[in-house]
Structures are given as C-alpha cells and as structure tokens.
Amino acid sequence: MVHPQLSAVHVYPVKSVAGSAPGAAAVEPWGLAGDRRWMVVEPDGRYVTQRQQPRLALASADPLPGGGVRLGAEGHEPLTVTAPGPGDPSVPSSAPFPVKLARTEVEVVSAGAAADAWFSGFLGTEVRLVHLDDPLRRPLTPEYALGGETVSLADEFPLLLTTTASLHALNSLIAQGDHPDEGPLPMNRFRPNVVIDGTAPWAEDDWRRIRIGEVVFRVAKPCSRCVVTTTDQSTGERGKEPLRTLARHRRVGDALLFGQNLVPEGTGTLRLGDPVEILE
Numbered sequence: 001m002v003h004p005q006l007s008a009v010h011v012y013p014v015k016s017v018a019g020s021a022p023g024a025a026a027v028e029p030w031g032l033a034g035d036r037r038w039m040v041v042e043p044d045g046r047y048v049t050q051r052q053q054p055r056l057a058l059a060s061a062d063p064l065p066g067g068g069v070r071l072g073a074e075g076h077e078p079l080t081v082t083a084p085g086p087g088d089p090s091v092p093s094s095a096p097f098p099v100k101l102a103r104t105e106v107e108v109v110s111a112g113a114a115a116d117a118w119f120s121g122f123l124g125t126e127v128r129l130v131h132l133d134d135p136l137r138r139p140l141t142p143e144y145a146l147g148g149e150t151v152s153l154a155d156e157f158p159l160l161l162t163t164t165a166s167l168h169a170l171n172s173l174i175a176q177g178d179h180p181d182e183g184p185l186p187m188n189r190f191r192p193n194v195v196i197d198g199t200a201p202w203a204e205d206d207w208r209r210i211r212i213g214e215v216v217f218r219v220a221k222p223c224s225r226c227v228v229t230t231t232d233q234s235t236g237e238r239g240k241e242p243l244r245t246l247a248r249h250r251r252v253g254d255a256l257l258f259g260q261n262l263v264p265e266g267t268g269t270l271r272l273g274d275p276v277e278i279l280e
Helices: 054-058 113-123 164-175 243-249
Strands: 005-009 024-028 038-041 060-063 069-073 076-081 097-100 105-110 128-131 159-163 194-197 209-212 215-224 255-264 268-271 276-278
Touching: 005 268, 038 097, 054 113, 069 113, 076 113, 113 128, 159 164, 159 215, 164 194, 164 243, 164 255, 215 268, 243 255
Parallel strands: 159 194
Antiparallel strands: 005 194, 024 268, 038 128, 060 069, 069 076, 097 105, 105 128, 159 255, 209 215, 209 276, 215 255
16 A cells, blocks of 8 residues: 655745745745745846746745845846844834735835846846744634734645646546646746655645644645746746646636645654555
C-alpha cells in the first residue's frame, strides 16, 4: 500500500515572483517561514500580482538570512534587499503604511528606493516593493478564522496544498478537451506550498484536518483558481488551460477549484518525505 507523503515544499518570498523549493521549511502561525512577506504594489498602494503582470513569473527571489531576499531576472543585475523594520534608519520611508489587498488593507514598510527602482525597471512601470514586517497585523478572513489567526501576504490563507494525483487527473482531462496542446501542465502553474504524493485523485476534497510530519493543519476550504494558472511560469505567456477544463469538471458556483487552503494548528518543521496522516 502506498502511504501519502510530502513530496515538495515551495516558498515564495515575494508574492507572485518565482520562489524556491527547499528540502525543509519551518511552519509559522501565518505560513511557511519567509513565504510571501514581500509584495509589489502600485504607487497608490494597490497590490500587483501575475494577474496584472504575468512577467512577474520571470523574476526570482531567493530568501536570505534575516528575512531579506536576493532579486534576480535575466538582463537585470541581481539586487540584495534586507528586511526593513519600523523606524529602520537605512530606509527613510520605513514607517508602516497601508496597502490594498483583494479584500482588505494591511500595514507594511517600504523596501527602499533601490528595490523600487529594480522592480520598476523590470516591469517597465512605476511600482514599489514592500515588506510585511509584522504578520500579526493581518487577520485571517473572518468567516474562516477560529480566532486570532493571521496570514502573510498570501491571497487569503497561510498555506496551499496540492496533490500529484489530482494534477495527473486534471492533465488527463485537459488532453481530452479543447486545448490538448497546452498540456500536460506542471505543478508550478498552481504555486503550491506543499505537494502530496500517494493519494487518490481529488482525495483532498474530503480532508478536514491532516498531519504532515510533526504539524497539524486545518483544511479551511478549496482553492478557487484564477488567471495566474494559465500563465507559463517559464515564459510569462498565457493560454486557456487549466481554467477551461476546471470550468467543465471542477466548478462549484463561480469557483474553479484545485488544491486546498491550510491553516496551521501549531508550529514545527516540514521535511521532504514526511508522512501525511488524514485526521478528519
């Protein structure tokens, strides 16, 4: 018998930018350590993701000790950005200020002029890079919170889980659909934090609580997918899949579902190969 296990861990230091795949990652109350603590915003503070700028997929952000990141992209000099804190004398504008996310606002601090210039040059439009120095500032979406839970700059939840079996099933459906030439899709289209092997397709739909290694998670809700999943993460180009196939086979109301959103019930470290136990 094949038992579920953790097959991949992904950390995305800058929201919507390419991340890293470490062999282990610490789980904090608001997500994986270092995951989506940075974000690109417009001058008015509105957040920028691959929804508006698919080119963000072509930039990389490698985590550094202390919470900083090293930015990279083809044709651009790498830039090391340290994590600013409130009142950081090296960043004159580091006092917290509000920026706009999908359903809420959160106070962040500026990454500084050099980081702003790097991302503005890369995207060809004026933007800023900001940092969530205190993740306790952003509460979880109220209808899914049990009290006092917080989240990083992720869309809504601390972690996103996918399974390889469901991806294989989805790719089989794509092969039978209107755009078979676009498949098979790699898992990076879905930008998960944790990937699980050894399950049946769509088994995660029925999970309510799970244990991965030493950490227990609440399965809060299925993940509703957007246009980012149609973006080739290696080229920045967009197609039709997987949204066309999800609309036919994985629609619930207006939501097109793939993956599950997780909320940690504790802290610990996830390691590749960790066993996965379905608690509820």
